Amino acid sequence: MVVDIVQSAPQVAASGATRELLAFIVSVGQTFMKGVPITIGLAAVFTILTSFCACNPGRAWWHKRDLVTDLCYWLLIPVITRYLRIGLLVIGAAALFQVTTANGLIAFYEHGHGPLATLPLVVQMIVFLIGQDIILYWTHRFFHSAKMWKYHAVHHSSEELEWISAARFHPVNLFLGSVLADVVMLLAGISPTVFIVLGPLIVAHSAFVHANLDWTLGPFKYVIGTPVFHRWHHTAADRGGEKNFAATFPVLDILFGTFYMPAGQLPDNYGIADRPYPTSFTGQLVHPFTQ
Numbered sequence: 001m002v003v004d005i006v007q008s009a010p011q012v013a014a015s016g017a018t019r020e021l022l023a024f025i026v027s028v029g030q031t032f033m034k035g036v037p038i039t040i041g042l043a044a045v046f047t048i049l050t051s052f053c054a055c056n057p058g059r060a061w062w063h064k065r066d067l068v069t070d071l072c073y074w075l076l077i078p079v080i081t082r083y084l085r086i087g088l089l090v091i092g093a094a095a096l097f098q099v100t101t102a103n104g105l106i107a108f109y110e111h112g113h114g115p116l117a118t119l120p121l122v123v124q125m126i127v128f129l130i131g132q133d134i135i136l137y138w139t140h141r142f143f144h145s146a147k148m149w150k151y152h153a154v155h156h157s158s159e160e161l162e163w164i165s166a167a168r169f170h171p172v173n174l175f176l177g178s179v180l181a182d183v184v185m186l187l188a189g190i191s192p193t194v195f196i197v198l199g200p201l202i203v204a205h206s207a208f209v210h211a212n213l214d215w216t217l218g219p220f221k222y223v224i225g226t227p228v229f230h231r232w233h234h235t236a237a238d239r240g241g242e243k244n245f246a247a248t249f250p251v252l253d254i255l256f257g258t259f260y261m262p263a264g265q266l267p268d269n270y271g272i273a274d275r276p277y278p279t280s281f282t283g284q285l286v287h288p289f290t291q
Helices: 002-053 067-097 102-110 121-143 149-156 163-167 171-175 178-187 192-210 218-222 227-233 237-241 251-255 281-290
Strands: none
Touching: 002 067, 002 163, 002 192, 067 102, 067 163, 067 171, 067 178, 067 281, 121 149, 121 178, 121 192, 121 251, 149 171, 149 281, 163 192, 171 178, 178 192, 192 227, 227 237
């Protein structure tokens, strides 16, 4: 009997590992598939809008030269982001709050923790949006520094800026940018429910500010990021490329002297000075490490 148990132990361990691998694959597939309907919906909306209000008239977004690259980022980056966030959360919880067990982590993040978690959900959403944007503003400026630009250049490499260019971020940029901001807000006590509610809206707004639209929203241009506001950021450095760092609230750029929206002008001529620059998905992921 003992011999049989000893002999079967490796098989049990192997089957357990197989189940975990299959569960991980299913989880990745579910994360991937969640992005499909959102992608189709945004594609339809911006196809209609840009036919009437294009900032830079020309070829349609589905004809852009590096569309395949953008699609790879758009569909794969959410998967990368999810697991980077989970990893950072585990490390942060263990380091800051000595939570190391699976059940402890589940309990810790199920409803948030601390004073912030006791606030009404709407208040938490406001706190999250403001806190996240402040963090993103400064990490964005950090990635425009000489040492970090090679990672952020991936995001600026699209010469035909469209809504689908919004997800073009190098994993290093993600790790020290949006993922870090999310983890800081979660560790501060914001409920994960906030992510569930705001997640689709954040994705839609990111696509909106990269869309080929001539919208400034008039006086609201100081309140919420618009396509013209952010498209100036994707122009050359001596124009608006070193301005407009805020992801959501332009008031941060006003406060820190980096707001740029010249009256009566529209941005154009996007991309980076580093030519030629890899246009493929894998080429762009590797390129910063070759510099």
